[in-house]
Amino acid sequence: MELNPALNIGLLNGWLLLGLLGLTEGIFFLLSPKQVVARLFDRSGWSRKQEVFTVIGKLFALGCVILIILTPLKLGSPVFILGACLVVLGLAGLVKALFDFKNTPLDLPVTRGFYKVSRHPQVFMSSMVVLGICLAIGSWLALFAFLGARLFGHYGIVAEEDVCLKQYGETYRDYMKQVPRYFAFF
DSSP, rough: OOSSSSOOTTTTTTHHHHHHHHHHHHHHHHOOOOHHHHHTTTOOOOOOHHHHHHHHHHHHHHHHHHHEEEEBTTTTTTHHHHHHHHHHHHHHHHHHHHHHHHTSSTTTTOSGGOOOOOOOOHHHHHHHHHHHHHHHHHHHHHHHHHHHHHHHHHHHHHHHHHHHHHHHHHHHHHHHHOOEEEEOOO
């Protein structure tokens, strides 16, 4: 791992792995009804603070994406192998979480599949993918940008939960008591 690896445009950069994440989500969006995709991106009911902190998180994420695109993969190194394993596990988990989301009726909170063990498995799995990419490129700087994105992105997650509480009431409150936010971590 390097704090500031050499940046260049290349065919064997982190963008290859990032492209797998984009392809996975893109295919899901194309195969899903518009109402399901709209449900994923609904920001109604968010407070101004939640919106601002989420935008700050997206700026950190943009920095991370730029670093990933411009940093060569550390092919064959232990960090690459560990990172690639996280990418594969994260993508598999993300696909499962997306289908759990898609197969839930729109008038019900999503509580099946991975949602039985985490209130936000899509975020967790996507984060696992990006963490894996940061390791695969061996960049501490990208890792710090990723952590900043997740820290500020947490406010968006809290906003989503607030909206779900308003929409689903006690059903969602009971769900929140039974299922941790990020798997067994919180």
